[in-house]
Amino acid sequence: MNEGLSIKGVPTFVQTEELVKELGIPFTSFSEIESIDIAIVVADSSKRVEKLGAFRLPVEVIPFGYEMTEKHIRAIGLVPEIRLNRENSFITDNGNYIFDCRIPEHVQPETLERMLKMIRGVVENGLFVGMADLVITLYQEKNVVMLRR
Secondary structure, three states: OOOOOOOOOOOHHHHHHHHHHHHHOOOOOOHHOOOOOOOOEEEEHOOOOOOOOOEEEEEEOOOOOOHHHHHHHHHHEEEEEEEEEOOOEEEOOOEEEEEEEEOOOOOOOOHHHHHHOOOOOEEOOOOOOOOOOOOEOOOOOOOOEEEEE
C-alpha cells in the first residue's frame, strides 16, 4: 500500500451501514470527506442498465413544499410517484421523501441530473453522473466486471 493511502467505504443504505459495522469495515459519510482522489462504486449487477428508464429513478426531496417540488419534477418530463412504506410516505434516514420517477426515452443523464439539481427541494437523485472512476459489479455467474471511466 502506498504511504498516505486512506481507503474508506461510504454505505448508501442503512442495511449496508449495519453490515459494515458488524464486519468491522472502516466507513464514513460523504459529509465527513474533504476530498476524494479516486471513487470506486461497488454495486450488484441489477444496477447496470444500457439506457435510462429500465427502472425508476429515485429522487430525494425535502418534505416541506414537496407538492411544488413534484410539479417542477413533472415539468422537466419525469413522472414522479411518492415512495410508500405501507400506506405512509417512506422517510429517508435524513427525514426526507423519495419520488420514484419514470423517465422518458432519449434523455441525457447529464442534462437530467443538472435539471434536477436546479429544482428547489430536491436533495439528491440516483444518477450519480461522473461520480465514479471505477465501477465493480458481480454477476450471478460470479463474474466480476470492472468498468473504468
